[in-house]
Amino acid sequence: MSGFRATRTIRRMIHYGPLLASFIIMLVSIMTLVCICVSTPISNYRRPDGQVTWRHHATGGAFVNLTIFLILAILTTYHFLCSIFHGPGFVRSEWRPENKKEESRLQWCVECEAYKCPRSHHCKKCGRCVKKMDHHCPWINCCVGHKNHAHFLRFLFYASTGCFYGGVNIASVIIRMIFFYNHGMNFILMYYFTGVAKFVILVFSCGVAFGVSLAVGFLLIMQIRDITKNQTSIESWIITKAQWRHKAMGTTFVYPYDLGSKWENFKLVLNMSNFAHGDGYTWKVREGCDQFTLTHEQILQKKLKRSRMIEHKIVRSYNAAWFSSLTMANPLLFCVCNAIDDPYLTVEEGEQVFVSRYRKRWLYGSAVRKSKNKKGEVVDKEMGGWFPRLCAVEVVSNKQQKTDPTEKIGERKKDI
Secondary structure (H helix, E strand, O other), X not given: OHHHHHHHHHHHHOOHHHHHHHHHHHHHHHHHHXXXXXXXXXXXXXXXXXXXXXXEOOOHHHHHHHHHHHHHHHHHHHHHHHHHHHOOOEOOOOOXXXXXXXXXXXXXXXXXXXXXXXXXXXXXXXXXXXXXXXEEEOOOOEEEOOOOHHHHHHHHHHHHHHHHHHHHHHHHHHHHHHHOXXXXXXXXXXXXXXXXXXXXXXXXXXXXXXXXXXXXXHHHHHHHHHHOOOOOHHHHHHHHHHHHHHHHHOOOOOOXXXXXXXXXXXXXXXXXXXXXXXXXXXXXXXXXXXXXXXXHHHHHHHHHHHHOOEEEEEOOOEOHHHHHHHHHHOHHHHHHHOOOOOOEOOEOOOOEEEEEEEOOOEEEEEEEEEEEOOOOOEEXXXXXXXXXXXXXXXXXXXXXHHOOHHHHHHHHHHHO
């Protein structure tokens, strides 16, 4: 089993996300180290054969500058690899609560054919239920969850700080090359970076460093905002919907995992051990709540969502597998279509699909298909995904035609 886990973990690295992230770390690190080294003071030096040349002198400031960046680069790489190899922490196969009566209060995962523990969610890309799932990160090719959340946050911090620090060092070399090339030692910089190609690589590295620092820093701020509330990215959206639903009913939704203190919430994820507290199955909750408060809210939201699904009839077939191959072959189309971080659904002419989400040219719907379970039995399984809007038309019943649209809205508010 350990060999299988090791193989699966190594395979995570063979993906465009980790490979691109590794390339950026290497590029910024190498160019920053070169810029720090060539920026040290120089002096004339007479060789034994009598010729006069120059050499670099290591100063205290240069040594401190180099040491700071090396520490940032090493810590960035370490926490990046830990985020990948530790993994998010998956719910055990066929997990069940110790108290059998609690099963009725849990959600059932159709894909894993098992119960979901509180705060867990199924990741379609990982193919497993993830404990305290925050999101699926393409840069580490796995989810950010209970086990690797602390390492991921430290990776974001050191990556944004290290890239900014490296960008400043690279930018200082570029500025001296452009504006002060006739003064003092700056002709030496021209000697190292002579040629258009080297200068373009230098400028490109500087842009990448500052761009990554800005993007990763923004993500870090969002993550810190969530963990001070003891929330995940998914839970923040669930809470928003819960607040809308309870506001319509005239009640107030209480999030069960917010312990009331931002520092106490913060320590549950970030601490000296690099690992989050708890086993990922049970959690500390505030007074008046229990382990299943949020799960109960999710179940009610899903029931409300199903009641609002609109039936559509497929009038044109669509093959999602063919479209996926097309997007992989076209980089521009791949970037645009994968902005929708959800699967695509193959539909056949004449079948019925229940639609729950809409975009300008896409619909997200669910259809029942025949599929084999883990025991090899053929069962009905609900499949969801995006498909083109032009492939379906809305089915309008006689009851819908006679109902006034304003009355329908009023009924929905009452349901909420």
